[in-house]
Amino acid sequence: MGHFALSTDQTSRATESAKTAAELTTARQADLPTALIRYLWDGGSATVVVEALAAYQNEDGGFGHRLEPDIHAVASNPFAARVAMQYLRFLPDDSAPVMRTRLQEWLTTNQHQDGDWHFSTATKAGFMQPWFAAWEFPALNPACCVSGLAGSLGLVSDEMMARVSKLFDQKASLSQISNGGFYDLLPYVEYSLGVQLPNEYLDAIAASIIRRSEAGEFEDAEHFFTLATGGSAEITAKIPAELISRYCDQLIAEQGEDGGWPTPYDDAWRVWTTANAMMILARLSSA
Template sequence: MAETGASPLPPTPLSPTPLSPTPRPPTPRPPTPRTSESGSPLARAEHFVWLTARVLEQRLFAYHFRGGDPDPVETALDAYRNEDGGYGHALEPDLRGPVSQPPHTARALHVLDAVGRCGGQRAERVCRYLTSVSTPDGALPAIRPGRREYPAAPFVPVVDDPPGELLATGPVVGLLHRNEVWHAWLFRATDFCWRAVESLESSHPHEVEAAVAFLDTAPDRPRAQAAADRLGRLVRERRLAVLDPGDLDAYPLSPGCAPGERHFPHDYARNPRSLARAWFTDDEMVRSLDFLVAEQEDDGGWPVRRPRWAPAPALEARPGVTLEALRTLRAYGRTLG
C-alpha cells in the first residue's frame, strides 16, 4: 500500500555567509607632546611654535629651550641672506620682498648673537653690507629707498633720501660691540650713536629701546652709565614705561602707536644686567614681569602689540615675540616649566 502524505519540499539552497570586512589597522595617533610639562608656559609656547612658526623660529626654540645645536639655526638663517651680504625675504615680517634692508640685517645679527655665531667672516660680510648702505654720517637708515614695489607695513617710512636713525643703528652697533667685532664701519656708526643718545630731549619708546641696546655694550662704560642715567630720568618723566599695569589709561600712547602698544619695564631691561634695570624699582619690575606672564594667550603664544596690517606678517611675528618673552622671563628667574 502506497504511503500517503505531503511530498517533501525541495531543499532550500543555503545563502552564502557574508564575508566579514577586513579589519583596518588603527589610525596612528600623532605623537603626544611632553606630558611632564603639560600646561606649563614653556609647553604651551612650544605647542604654539610648532603650530605657527617658521623653520628659523622652530630651530631657535630648540636651541634655547631643548638643547638644540646652533648649526640648524644658522642654516635656516642663510635662506634669508643675499649676495650683497645683507638679509631680506621678510626676515623682519613687516617688510616683504627679497631686497636687503637694515631691519632684516639687524634681525639676522640678533639671531647670530643668540647662538654665538656673530663674529669672524659672518660679521665681516655683514659689515661690508652696512658700509654700502650707510648715510653720509655713518649711520643706518630705517629703510633703504627703492623697495616700493614690495609690500610693507603702512607705519614703515619709505622715503627717497632717508636719514640715518638711532632706531636702526643702535641695536646693530650694540650687537657688534657685544661680540667684540672691530670694523671700520663701526667707528663712525658708534660716534653717531653717542651723538644721538646724548642729544635726546624727547623720544619714542622704540628709540629708547635702540639706545639701550647700544649703551648696554658700548665700550666706554662710564659714559654709557651717565647716558643711561639721563635716559632713565627722561623715560620716567615722559611716562614712556607703564609702571602700574593695573592702570594702563594713566600712561599715554606715544605718537604712531596702536591701541595697546605701550611699553613696560621689561621691554627696556630685557635682562637684569641691562643698564635700564636701574630705572625701575624691584616692585615695578615684579609687576612688569607678572604682566608679561599674564600676556601669554590661550594658544600658547604672546601677542604682537604693533598694528596688524596683513595676516602673514602678524602670524610670522608672533613666534619671535614669544621667544623673546620666554627668554626675558628666564633671565629674571621666572619658572617656565
C-alpha cells in the first residue's frame, strides 16, 4: 500500500493463516471464498474464482443469491454488486470480460435518475435483515460505494458518474465524515476509488480513521482495514504505517482455531469474513 507492506514475519504468519482459512471454507463448502483464498495465497486459478463468482450473477447482469448475506433474495441488488466488484478488483484486468460487460449493463440500466441503485420489487419480496428492510434511497451508500468500485474497474459512463456526483453534492458533508459511524464513512472511502475527492475530504477521512483507532471504536481489525485500505491510495498514505502494522498483527491474531475469523454478525458471514481477512493481507503483502 505504497508506504507499508507486510514484514517478513507477518507474511509468514499470513501464509500459515491462509492454509487453515482455506480448510475452514472448504469444510463449509464455500466455493467462492475458497477459490479466492487459494488464488491469492496458493497459486490457485483466477478462472476458478470467476466460475465461482458466476454462480451469483443473474441473467440481467446483476448479482444476488445472498452474495450480500443479509439480503436473501435471488434477484439482483446493489449491495451484492458491490461485493462482486470487490472480488473482481483482485483479479487480472482481462479476466471475466463477459461477466464485466453484463454487470456494466446492469449498472447502466438500473441506476435511477437520483443517482442511486434501489431495491427491486423482487428483492424487497425476499427476506432481508431489518437494517436493509428500512433502507432509504437515494443514499451515499450504496450509490458512492457502487460507483466508486465500478469506476475503478472501468464499468462506468460519464452520465452515470454525473448522477452520483449530483447526489454527492446534495448529501455529502465533512461533518458526517468526522462525526458519523462506520457506515457513514464507508461511502466516502469507496467513492474515492472512482473519483478524485477534494483534499479536505481525504484529510478528514484519514483523520477520522486514526481517531476511531485511538479511541478503540473499531469492532475488529477487518472493520479498520475496510476503511484504511478500502479506498484510494491517497487515504491509505495518510494512515501511519505503524498503525497499519499493529492492525495487521491484530487481524492475524483474530483468526480462530478452526481457521475462520469471528464476526459480530450472523454466522453465515464467517466464510466471507475469513475470505475478506485473507484479501486484506494479500493486498498488503503485494504492496
